[in-house]
Amino acid sequence: MARISKAPGERRLELIETAERLFFRRGFDETTVSDIVRELNVAQGTFYCYFKSKDDVLAAVIHRSISQGVEKLRTAIAQPARNAGERLSRLVSGMLSEYSGHSKLALYMQKENNAGIHQKSVIEVVSRVTPLFEEVIRDGTHSGDFSVEHPAEMAALLVGILVHLLHNPGLIDEPPRRERMCATMEQILRASLHGSKGDQGIQLQW
Amino acid sequence: MARISKAPGERRLELIETAERLFFRRGFDETTVSDIVRELNVAQGTFYCYFKSKDDVLAAVIHRSISQGVEKLRTAIAQPARNAGERLSRLVSGMLSEYSGHSKLALYMQKENNAGIHQKSVIEVVSRVTPLFEEVIRDGTHSGDFSVEHPAEMAALLVGILVHLLHNPGLIDEPPRRERMCATMEQILRASLHGSKGDQGIQLQW
Amino acid sequence: MARISKAPGERRLELIETAERLFFRRGFDETTVSDIVRELNVAQGTFYCYFKSKDDVLAAVIHRSISQGVEKLRTAIAQPARNAGERLSRLVSGMLSEYSGHSKLALYMQKENNAGIHQKSVIEVVSRVTPLFEEVIRDGTHSGDFSVEHPAEMAALLVGILVHLLHNPGLIDEPPRRERMCATMEQILRASLHGSKGDQGIQLQW
Amino acid sequence: MARISKAPGERRLELIETAERLFFRRGFDETTVSDIVRELNVAQGTFYCYFKSKDDVLAAVIHRSISQGVEKLRTAIAQPARNAGERLSRLVSGMLSEYSGHSKLALYMQKENNAGIHQKSVIEVVSRVTPLFEEVIRDGTHSGDFSVEHPAEMAALLVGILVHLLHNPGLIDEPPRRERMCATMEQILRASLHGSKGDQGIQLQW
DNA sequence: TATGAATGAGTGTTCATTCAT
DNA sequence: TATGAATGAACACTCATTCAT
DSSP states (O other): OOOOOOOHHHHHHHHHHHHHHHHHHHOSTTOOHHHHHHHHTOOHHHHHHHOSSHHHHHHHHHHHHHHHHHHHHHHHHHSOOSSHHHHHHHHHHHHHHHHHSSOHHHHHHHOTTOHHHHHHHHHHHHHHHHHHHHHHHHHHHHHTSBOOSOHHHHHHHHHHHHHHHHHOGGGGSSHHHHHHHHHHHHHHHHHHHBOSSSOOOOOOOO | OOOOOOOHHHHHHHHHHHHHHHHHHHOSTTOOHHHHHHHHTOOHHHHHHHOSSHHHHHHHHHHHHHHHHHHHHHHHHHSOOSSHHHHHHHHHHHHHHHHHSSOHHHHHHHOTTOHHHHHHHHHHHHHHHHHHHHHHHHHHHHHTSBOOSOHHHHHHHHHHHHHHHHHOGGGGSSHHHHHHHHHHHHHHHHHHHBOSSSOOOOOOOO | OOOOOOOHHHHHHHHHHHHHHHHHHHOSTTOOHHHHHHHHTOOHHHHHHHOSSHHHHHHHHHHHHHHHHHHHHHHHHHSOOSSHHHHHHHHHHHHHHHHHSSOHHHHHHHOTTOHHHHHHHHHHHHHHHHHHHHHHHHHHHHHTSBOOSOHHHHHHHHHHHHHHHHHOGGGGSSHHHHHHHHHHHHHHHHHHHBOSSSOOOOOOOO | OOOOOOOHHHHHHHHHHHHHHHHHHHOSTTOOHHHHHHHHTOOHHHHHHHOSSHHHHHHHHHHHHHHHHHHHHHHHHHSOOSSHHHHHHHHHHHHHHHHHSSOHHHHHHHOTTOHHHHHHHHHHHHHHHHHHHHHHHHHHHHHTSBOOSOHHHHHHHHHHHHHHHHHOGGGGSSHHHHHHHHHHHHHHHHHHHBOSSSOOOOOOOO
16 A cells, blocks of 8 residues: 655544544444554554554544533633623533533543443543632632632532433423423532522523 | 352342452452352352352442442431431432441442442442432422432432442542541532421531 | 364364474464364364364374373383393483484474474473483493492483483584584493493494 | 764664674574664664664674683684693583573573574584584594594584573582582593593583 | 665454354 | 353554665
8 A cells, every 4th residue: 555654743633533433333242443543544553653452543622522612612601791790600510511412522522332432431531520610719719709618529410410410311302391401501510509699690591 | 079059049149249249359340250159169060050140240239238238328318307407418428438438338349440340339329329318308408407409319419419429439538638528418408308497407528 | 163072182183283293383483373274174263162272282183192192202211121221222312313313202302483383392301311321320320331329410411411412403403513423422321321331332323 | 863973884783782782691593683773762764774684683792702702712722722621621520611691692402482593502512512513523543642533423423511500500400410420421421432542531510 | 875665465263153963 | 041162354563684775
């Protein structure tokens, strides 16, 4: 086969994107390394020039996918907002739509037979999203919109709720349930974070 | 080898118990059907007289383990209580201690390399524990201790928090964090469920 | 494929014989486990019911082949003999003809690309043949035919000479060289083992 | 990476020395070409500017190592000596100490998992040392110290004994065995080479 | 000479499951 | 019910070597 050299970064990216597409289409276990390289018309060994193992690409794929979502969230809370509740709402709404809609990650999370991906994804999501919640909660407490004694712990627990929702798409599959879930979520947020001011501005778009 | 017949129930139970011990000790994937039957001095085929597959015993093991915990929870909330908050507290405290202490399940949940068991366990725990929460919340709402519009959804979200804690033992490994986590949990519960009466009686033992 | 059960001993023997034939024909590395089972029309897994690994059959093959040769040697020295020299001559002649003629082992020993087999074979041959030499030398010393102070060490060194010959077929490939080698070998044996009696009876048939 | 040109001989030597160190430390199969070039901070391809293949460096490494030993032996027998026995003794003692002590080659020879190196080393040692033995024996026969009809064959067989000792360090690991082995070796040499003169001067230093 | 990205052939092994007895 | 010999699919990974630059 013709030998085509490329810049390492480019080759690596091609591999990640191809792997992502295949993992997404058929699941991790059902995708072989051979499948990936065949699609790119490169040799089996080329794969191993860029990744230590099949698990290693998976990590890269997950990291990349999640990074994109996290970046959006980060941007969302960086926008000017009337109050802390609005920022938190953006965070929660963002997570729900980003990870439970038609996004790549949503599927990993929900597909059976992908327990491994699932778990790794959750771990990465949690570890990267929790700090964002913590920041918003902490800021809100400073501004008086919220009143939370332990922002880190509160953040962790709220993220827990969201992850649980993403894990269990059955909880929100029918519109009426989704409505009720959304209302309940708002209730929990408002009650748990209530500060001295009247309107915190929590309002989920979902 | 001599053929030893036993009462079907007994043989089945032996298999479940042996499988549980091994799954627990080395993880699911690292335990082979051979390991299980060798320990019991029965033939490979015997295993398949009682279980359709290896996954099938896993289901039995998980079901059995979780049932024991759920039974305790059911008993706990059946005891007379001064108010709904006390019942809920028992439920939450019970779950935390049952599943995060030294119980069998706690380990499945926390061990890496057991993504499959993990996932199945969570599904079973959630499906069996959520109704208990729903019942307590619904009762509490009737009695006026709580004021929750959508008990089913509230139950689901609260269970989500708990599952998240069990998934992430790192969140509660140091005593001070655990204290803060416990306080935050109480805060969320009190605020989210607050009814017309003053004292709901929510007080976690952990 | 039809499932044909056989007595374990029989199956095992079939596998060893087939493996031997193939190792012998194409070398160890060039023979795959698939080759072996295909020839016998059994499944890949069947192989692993009887052997832990490919190396494991190799050990079995070598052990079996060498055992046959050693058995002949043992028989040869057990026959009545006029003196120790005759017994020793049988041993040496036997080894040379058994292992350097057209016997299976001869080929392992001489084939390149079989360094592994080679080495394992030598180790096994040495460990099983040296005691026979030691016995004959010891007996000969007792009877006065030989006069050897350290029979074990003398046995080891003489076996060394023989193994070296087997390793280096080039030393004996032309008849005249072979003649000279044989005479020299006799000289060494006679001189090294010389006892009080005149004729020890050392006379190689080769 | 910066391209660093060096005198060809120098580069080649660096590669040989690095390869030797690694082969010695981890064995031939366990050392990759990557390991070698990484250690020297040169590219994969550079290796192939100097050696046709990995086996090719191995040959160079072995050749170089053995040459050093052979040179010492050659020097030893070139020194003035009272008689042929003394020269032979130097040869035998030299081989034993050179190749069985702490020398590089000794380890190749004794390490398992290095069947390939082992075999190649032996072949090279034998082919280069045997002529030295032959020379000494032939000279000794001319001078009357020895009386050997076929010097080439005698040399080959004596080398066989020595190689066998080097192969089987177990034969000489305990001091008492070593003593006996040394005495037996002397006995064989004296008896096999005995000439018309009384004292041949064979006396091993080991 | 030197680089280093690319090549690609090659296989031992596991173990859940089956089925003839 | 129990046995246990037999099945067989399925695949990640290495690394010596090449070659376009």
